[in-house]
Amino acid sequence: MHSQQITAQVDTSKNAFKTLRRHRKLRGLLYPDRKRAPGHRKVPVLVRLDPLPGLTPSDKPPVRIFVGTESPQYRAERVLVWSIMQVRDPSRIYEIYLMKDLEGFNRSTWKTGFTNYRYAIPELAGKRGRAIYNDADQIYFTDPAKLFDSDMGGMGVLGITEKETSVMLLDCEKLADIWTIEDAKEIHSHKYFRKKVHDVGLWGLMPPTWNSRDHEYVEGESNLLHYTILHTQPWRPYPKVLKYRPNKLAYLWEELERGADQARFTLFTEKNPSDRYLELLDMYAHMHEVGRPDMGRSAEETFSGISLFEHIEPIAHLVRRTGARSILDFGSGKAKHYHDAPDYPAGSRFKTLPAWNNALVTCYDPGYKPFSGELESSLYDGVISTDVLEHIPEEDIGWVLDKLFRYAGKFVYVVAACYPAKKILPDGSNAHCTIQPPEWWQGQMEMAARRNRGVTWVLCTQEKSALSFKQRKRLKKKGILSRYFSGDGDGSREYWSPSKIPTRQA
Structure with missing residues (x-):
């Protein structure tokens, strides 16, 4: 690791990588720290890269990488993982742990939504073996296994300074x-954690090429590029x-993202969804069958599909403009708002609605047998998908959207609620497990559309907020503001x- 000659230098000037007041908008000056909801994840999200088929698996230990991240960094997360996939040892296991929204941490004064997670890594890693820590705003040009396997010289931590x-x-x-x-959850001081390591003489240095920050980057030499300066991060x-x-x-970052788009890469897939997705799917299937006796709801009343009602007219507009004759209702629930389609058995998955020119609707819901x-x-x-996305774990949104686009010939219409649900699931969690602002959902749709071109999409977000007079005119139901993106x-x-x-006209 230390044998090659290194010309890259570490910039130690005081404000080299700072985002200053002049780089902030008025809102950023008035409210410099985001209001952060309490974390809800018990453990980090694991993205596992297995040895490629046909290769003899390496006998070396898995390369464990813990990534500090938060929801607005969804594009950065994906590109970081994609960059690792381009340079990894294909015969070795890589375990990438996305640390975000972890429960029990007091994040009220953190600079980012993940600041202190890095100091919890020894515990999260089982107090054994090695681990690499990365911020999400980085990309690799060299296999991180080379860093992971390097000689630590008896140190407990290696950093570039x-x-x-x-x-x-x-x-x-x-x-x-x-x-x-325990300290990571409550103490808000990098200096405190650094001092504890320095006091016992366990802090060592790694070559600066493993953390080339912005202008420190040297082509052909830097192993990793860190987009440190917040107001110049390409994904904004x-x-x-x-x-x-x-x-x-x-x-450099944009080229990697284009490659990920062309490969239709998502962190999880339909064949390999997250563990939480599978847990929720089992839970919803059970509730479809037995209802919610604890809430006085029968099986017939549970997930009846009532949320479709307020979206009938917006979808009708798309049907008329595109001349659509076939529609897939993804996550339809029990589809109580539809009429049975002629020439099909009563109660089948095939439905119609007069408002949609009696186009044939196929109902699909993985939780309803x-x-x-x-x-x-x-x-x-x-x-169409009108009461689904907010019920899906954040890490699975990408592949679910890809599935919607893959089945669409002319348009995709989706709805995302941006507020907590009244319903509480049997495990005590909120039914809306992915609660994000409209712009986050807009970004997710844009990414899915880049991976699946040729289809018009419409996103309806619904949020509860203080409303202006003009906004009140747009209310479809009491207290809910609908916004439309396309x-x-x-x-x-x-x-x-x-x-x-x-x-696109029919």
Whole structure:
């Protein structure tokens, strides 16, 4: 690791990587810290890269990488993992742990939503073995296994300086009693955690090429590029807070994202969903069968499909404009708002609605046995999903959206609630497990559209908030503001009304 000659230098000047007041918008000055809801995850999200088929698995230990991240960094997370996939040892296991929204941490004064998670890694890693820590805003050019396997010289921590903690190689056993999860949850001081390691002489240095921050990058030499300066990050995660400026190295990140888009890469897939997705699917299937006796609801009343009602007219607009004759209702529930389709048995998954020119609707719901079977067609003119996305874990949103787009020939219409549900699931969690602002959902739709071009999409977000006079006119139901976004793979924009959204004519 130390044998090659290194020309890269570490910039130690005081404000080299700072985002200053002049880089913030007014909102960012008035409210510099995001209001952070309490974390809800018991453990980090594990993205596991197994040895590629046909190769003899390596006998080396899995490369464990813990990533500090938060929801606005969803694009950065994906590109970081994709960059690792481009340079990894294909015969070795890589375990990438996304640390975000972990429960029990007091994040009220953190600079980011993941600041202190790095100091909980020894505990999260089982107080054994090694682990790499990365911020989400980084990309690899060299196999991280080379860092993971490097000689630590008996140290407990390696960083590029005695203060820098955004990339670290950790010996979790040595740090087990130094960085405790109890301290990580309550103490808001990088200096405190660094001092504890320095006091016992366990802090060492790694070559600066493993954390080349912005202008420290040297082509052909840097092993990792860290987009440290917040207001020049190419993916612009905080557009309401920061005044973004161009980044001369943006092309490196953008090239990786284009590659991920072309490969239709998502962190999880339909064949390999997250553990939480499978847990929720079992839970919803059980509730479909037995209802919610604890809430006085029968099986017939549970997930009846009533949420479709307020979206009938916006979808009718798309049907008329596109001439759609076939529609897939993804996550339809029991579909009580539809009429049985002629020429099909009563109670089948095939339905119609006069408002939609009696287009044939196929109902699909993986949690409702009568509608969970394999679909009869691989393509429908339109795909709709009106009470689904917020019930899906954040890490699975990408592949679920890809599935909707894959079945759509002309349009996709989806709804995302941006507030907690009244319903509580049997395990005590809120039924809306992914609660994000409209712009987050807009970004997810834009990414899905880039991976699946040629389809018009419409997103309806629903939120509870203080409303202006103009906004009150847009209320569809008491206290809920609906916003509409639309695009087709080359960006998107917001529309005041779904009737204003342009679509490809039939």
